[in-house]
Amino acid sequence: MIDLHTHILPQMDDGSQSVEETAKLLEILQQQGVTELAATPHFYASRENPEAFLLRREECIRNMPSQTSLLIHYGAEVAYFPGMQNCDDLTRLKIGDSDLLLVEMPFRTWTDRVIEDICAIPSQLGLTPVLAHVDRYRGLGQFLKYRHHLADNEVLFQCNAEAFERGASCRWALKQIKEGFIDFLGSDCHNLTTRAPKLSTATEIIQKKAGAEVLAQLAETAADYLHGE
Numbered sequence: 001m002i003d004l005h006t007h008i009l010p011q012m013d014d015g016s017q018s019v020e021e022t023a024k025l026l027e028i029l030q031q032q033g034v035t036e037l038a039a040t041p042h043f044y045a046s047r048e049n050p051e052a053f054l055l056r057r058e059e060c061i062r063n064m065p066s067q068t069s070l071l072i073h074y075g076a077e078v079a080y081f082p083g084m085q086n087c088d089d090l091t092r093l094k095i096g097d098s099d100l101l102l103v104e105m106p107f108r109t110w111t112d113r114v115i116e117d118i119c120a121i122p123s124q125l126g127l128t129p130v131l132a133h134v135d136r137y138r139g140l141g142q143f144l145k146y147r148h149h150l151a152d153n154e155v156l157f158q159c160n161a162e163a164f165e166r167g168a169s170c171r172w173a174l175k176q177i178k179e180g181f182i183d184f185l186g187s188d189c190h191n192l193t194t195r196a197p198k199l200s201t202a203t204e205i206i207q208k209k210a211g212a213e214v215l216a217q218l219a220e221t222a223a224d225y226l227h228g229e
């Protein structure tokens with residue numbers, strides 16, 4: 001299993017706050033069947049530029065525990081900002097050697113402007129946008145409103161593992177998966193307590209309710225993008 005969304009870099013953002021916490025998070029992820037992951041710390045264009053972010057990220061990478069066998073692809077979770085499709089430097093924040101850019105959408109109504117900016121990313125930046133934790137927009141109804149239009153414009157979707165834990169949210173996430181609107185799974189893990197990795201619960205439920213082929217397809221999609229196949 002590949003975890004496309006994590007905050008495991010020590011002291012980079014509101015995720016792991018120490019090397020020890022990172023080591024423990026990596027150990028748990030591995031126990032949950034993860035073999036590869038994307039480290040995707042928050043990037044806010046209003047706070048720093050990509051250059052400053054990358055310098056900070058480089059320092060955090062140097063502090064990563066060395067004893068893990070997990071393959072780690074470094075990227076970012078880029079918060080949407082108007083006109084982001086014209087910011088060439090964002091190509092430096094893509095995940096590893098892939099062309100994937102993890103984008104965090106606004107937690108309010110998505111305007112047509114927001115959607116058009118996102119849909120312009122492939123042609124303007126040559127990147128494939130992946131909307132982070134689409135399950136978190138379930139209550140707003142935004143994802144259901146725009147998912148077809150976004151998918152038609154080469155936008156992909158990542159769902160958080162925690163969505164599969166509870167009733168209504170689990171039913172919603174399974175429906176999206178079965179209808180082909182979830183491309184990647186992520187733990188979006190931040191720490192060992194309130195936002196710990198919960199991938200094994202998710203994979204068990206997907207396998208049981210949607211089928212082993214669906215789960216295998218998710219793993220294959222992630223591998224294809226990350227390994228450039």
Ligand SMILES: [Fe+2]
Nearest residue numbers: 005007077188
């Ligand atoms: Fe996140």
